Amino acid sequence: MQLETVDAGTFRGATHPEWANMVGPFGGITAAVLLRAVESHPDRIGDPLALTVNFAAPIADGEFDISLRAARTNRSNQHWMLELRQGEEVKTTATALFGLHRDTWADDETHPPNAAAPEDVAAGSFIDAIVWAKRYDMRFTAGPVPLSAVEPSESSTTTLWVRDAAGRRLDFAALASLSDVFFPRVFLRRGRFVNAGTISLTTYFHADQGEIDALGGDFLLGSAHANRFSRGYFDQSAHLWSRAGRLLASTHQLVYFKD
């Protein structure tokens, strides 16, 4: 996640083997580093509100450049456009919306599913080849990873408690990364691993800086489901709540699959 300033509109970073996925780095860490690039820019105003990341091609191991610019700065919000390149090749595109918070009427309308306390749930796992998954302490209460082939499920829902395995405190970049922590929903529906990958990821951040700071490194509850699988693609919607039941982020993605 370390970024070096190249010029006023370019940061340089590098992949880290601890965050490796099957091909290239974990999508969540790419989302996190793009968000961090905006956070690091001297012109940035406000907190992250929305982030869309388009995974155009796998990022190769090594250095990458992130170019970014504020396409528009208003009084209370700011619209960013970003590209992640390796050499001349665009690997990822993104847009980010940052903005100021102000006090308004407020309400949580979508509540967390019932789940046993994380202390009462056994730690789950991915297969060893998914290196990034070791960065998280994951405790599945519904729809765990089908580590060996199982009966296809009628539901694509996964619910899990998740926190940083090293006890790092939550921040916006970590929340962006967690928005991609759910394995492809098609695995549950087919009862086995299937060739699949996220191609577009959008996250809405409901929590502000103070709310995130107050959470420390505690578990979040995440729940994800798919809506339709059709002709090579499916969508996933997920939510991440604090242990106290506050909705911190809503996140959606489109995934390709071959099956």
Add this chain to the structure above:
Amino acid sequence: MQLETVDAGTFRGATHPEWANMVGPFGGITAAVLLRAVESHPDRIGDPLALTVNFAAPIADGEFDISLRAARTNRSNQHWMLELRQGEEVKTTATALFGLHRDTWADDETHPPNAAAPEDVAAGSFIDAIVWAKRYDMRFTAGPVPLSAVEPSESSTTTLWVRDAAGRRLDFAALASLSDVFFPRVFLRRGRFVNAGTISLTTYFHADQGEIDALGGDFLLGSAHANRFSRGYFDQSAHLWSRAGRLLASTHQLVYFKD
């Protein structure tokens, strides 16, 4: 929706008074025209899969230029970046993902809510000042527009049948426009109109060209709800189904509000 080619990467269009909103044009028609710009580009491959539109500033009445480029073209998909400008001012940014469909395992997991047939539901309306709403035949089965102040609802859900009022056949651009047809969810929760506007809109297109063509100009069933209202912003998730219950699009947005 008519676009004139300025150069290889620029189309010119103009606002139309029939699609006016309170300030500037209806966000849905802006999403539609951006999608149409990609569809009109000679380099485009495949069908729309995902579209994210960021409403950076109100579009003034008159001409606008849309600049677009394929940031990456793969064998089966293509990532576009777009900007809509008036003069030197960026008014809207967007990313679009297009791609090829192929036959795979398929399933609809999210089903439409119960609703009486559209022929058995009275036509609903917005207030007169919302000119674009007259372009649609809308029949609310839950959560209609609070035309006069009512008791705040505990639910932000609206469900409605909707079709083009002039009987135009559905296409991808029309589906993009319909993804923004839901009025701000905060109206229901507060029981009245509130200053609010969409700032980022993401739509996933589940239907392919053949499925859309088969629908003609028939009613779609749409249902929208919010997840959390907090410190000036809320998110909305919505789905659009065919009368036969096939999920055509999943769509999500972040909305600012003052209340």
